[in-house]
Amino acid sequence: MRLQGKRAIVTGAAGALGRVIAETLAAEGADVAGLDLNAAGLEETAELVRSHGVRAYSATADLTDFDAVQDAVAGVVAEWGGIDILLNGAGGGAVSFFHEMTAETWNTQIARNLDSVFNVTRAVLPSMLQQKSGRIINIASIAAVSGGRLVRGATAYAAAKAGVVGLTKALAIEVAESGITVNALAPGAQATPGRDNDTPERREALLDQIPTRLLGEPQHLAQTVVFLAAPEAVNITGLILPLDGGHSI
Ligand SMILES: NC(=O)c1ccc[n+]([C@@H]2O[C@H](COP(=O)([O-])OP(=O)(O)OC[C@H]3O[C@@H](n4cnc5c(N)ncnc54)[C@H](O)[C@@H]3O)[C@@H](O)[C@H]2O)c1
Structure with a gap:
């Protein structure tokens, strides 16, 4: 119970990784609000959270909408009095080759993966600054580092996730003296349901790019979130942690 009494927001909490992270934070004693x-x-995620005897809160919102996010976060802060942990996990990629990409596809990808992180963090940060403590953990992607070599046609996604990496480092410096740490995970391919439709050839090609030949386990990723949120990580900030089986070496 390393996070007992902590109040967490998890964005993308209905998704594959977000749900496992929400439940893992709850198992460590944190209250979890899903956006x-x-x-x-x-x-469904809230039920899993409650099964650990902690409080759950759900807010349905389009995280690309600045005002809607302000309202959703204000609801959590009004209910719980503050936020200790913010996990920015909402996002996702779509394959689109650059030479034929529309402006709409570009803007949608940037909004889903980068604007959403700005909107939620911007809404949460004032209460963290006020309490002089907080943990912000962003889910970027190894695509931000390796150019999306695991999936071709990921330029907009890679650019947005590289934006998350830049935001993470710059904000880490900006709030470093306020008791707030800001870190990011850079996962490679994870064993989420999105991978279930891989053909054997596609799976082989993927594993050929990963030195360990292992997909990431969501439960392992969730444990790194717990570590970065736990008291002993107080002096770790601005870290971009690859979880990629050595793909980016
Ligand atoms: N699964 C992987 O292999 C992998 C690898 C690297 C990075 N990531 C990143 O991890 C995060 C979670 O991935 P996942 O596999 O769980 O994906 P997922 O599609 O299962 O979950 C993403 C969640 O984000 C939500 N979401 C998307 N856009 C939103 C918006 N505008 N407003 C509110 N909610 C929105 C979706 O509803 C969904 O519940 C994403 O940021 C993804 O880019 C995933």
Whole structure:
């Protein structure tokens, strides 16, 4: 119970990684508020969270909408009095080759993966600054580092996630003396349901790019979130942690 009494927001909490992270934080004693577009999925996550005897809160919002996010976060802060941990996990990629990409596809990818991180962090930060403590953990991607070599056609996604990396480092410096740490995970391919449709050839090609020949386990990723949120990580900030089986070496 390393996070007993802590209050966490998890964005993308209805998704594959967000749900495992939300439940893992709850198992460590944290209250968890999920933010996502998917109301039914959020409710399923909230039930898992409550099963650990902690408080759950759900807010359905489009995280690319600045005002909607302000309202959603204000609701959590009004209910719980503050936020100790922010996990920015909402996002996701779509394959689109650069030479034929529309401006709409570009803007959608940047909004989903980068604006959402700005909007939620901007809404949460004032209460963290006030309490002079907080942990912000962003989920970037190894695509931000390796140019999306695992999936071709990921320029907009890679650019947005590289933006998350830059935001993470710059904000880490900006708030370093306020008791707030800001870090990011850079996962490679994870063993989430999104991978279930891989053909054997596609899976082989993927594993050929990963020195350990292992996909990431969501539960292992969630444990790194717990570590970065735990008291002993107080002096770790601005870290971009690859979880990629050595792909980016
Ligand atoms: N799964 C992987 O292999 C992998 C690898 C590297 C990085 N990531 C990143 O990890 C994060 C989670 O990935 P996942 O595999 O769980 O994906 P997922 O699609 O299962 O979950 C993403 C969640 O984000 C929510 N979301 C998307 N856009 C939103 C918006 N505008 N407003 C509110 N909610 C929104 C979706 O509703 C969904 O519940 C993403 O940021 C993704 O880019 C995943």
